[in-house]
Amino acid sequence: MFSRIREDIKSVFDRDPAARNTLEVITNYPGMHAIWIHRLSHKLWKNNWYLLARSLSTFSRWLTGVEIHPGATLGRRFFIDHGMGVVIGETAEIGNDVTLYHGVTLGGTSWNAGKRHPTLEDNVVIGAGAQVLGPITIGKGGKVGSNSVVVKDVPANATALGIPARIINEKSQSEKDQRDQVAKKFGFDAYAVSADNPDPVAKAIGRVLDHMHLMDRKVADLCKEVNQLGGEVCQEDLPELRVGEFIEDEIAAAKRRETRVESFDPEI
Known part of the structure; x- marks a missing residue:
């Protein structure tokens, strides 16, 4: 557990130049607090303690301004910068080294049970205020611009902008x-x-x-x-x-x- 926390803190220094020391990250980064609480609520959810898991998730939302459903799957070194207003749905899947900014929604477009929230692969960056909706996939290294609304898959290493979002570039991995x-x-x-x-x-x-x-x-x-x-x-x-x-x-x-x-x- 402590090794994962150290890994999380290091990822903050790698991605936020405003972070000055470890104590500041531990005490003043609500995005990190939300992720750490989610890990506990996710374990409770997996063990069928649904009410307790949801209650802990609601407490986290009150404390941090970040709402993560306990059923969501989060990868390693996940970073939520600023955090306020972020919403992550139940069937969302997030890979490693993903970054979300404030106001991001990973939401659904259907009331039907099953997979209805996005999948973000490794190294994805989602800009502030963006809405990523439905059971779509943002490929590895993909980026979504601020305030964009994404309802279709985004290829790896591509950037999506606009309402609805469109692909503006798709560079090869070698480039x-x-x-x-x-x-x-x-x-x-x-x-x-x-x-x-x-x-x-x-x-x-x-x-x-x-x-x-x-x-x-x-x-x-x-x-x-x-x-x-x-x-x-x-x-x-x-x-x-x-x-x-x-x-x-x-x-x-x-x-x-x-x-x-x-x-x-x-x-x-």
Whole structure:
């Protein structure tokens, strides 16, 4: 149990730059609280303690603003950011490393018994306010834009936007992996960056990553040719660049500014 909790906390740091320390995550992330309570209510549900399971689920909704039916199946490292207004139905199935933002509904479109809620495969991201309805599947690595209404399957690595949602891109896994590798090399999180993303900033970042990937390949080929001709170039690896280092510098600078302000005496 504790290993799963540690895994959950680590997943928060991987996906939310606002998380500063473990204590803050444990005490101030209602999405995590809802998931942890759900694990207990889900076990009760599986053992036919239906009333107790539903009661615990209702308490969790009151406490966190997140409603997860105890019958829903959640994968590992599932993360609900902010949490308020999230609704997950009874037959919903969620894979590993899935991220939901506030106001998301994984709902049904039928009153008939049986499978009536969505299935989210691994590494899916659902934007704030999105509605994913019916026994549909969001494929691995799929993304759903904020406030979209999805009523049909979304292929793997595709992005769905609009009401009703339509597929705006469907990149191959190899193309996606290439972009992710370049992003990691330069210490950048490529979340929700796609060539066809309607967000102009995200689109520009995606194009920059593609450009850097192409330039890296050309420089590597050039170095190889020069070395074959007897030269000695590109022998040293580039230093690793981590965005976290810059964030830490900014935090330290902010603390220094606060110290100067607190020490300032207006009567001098």
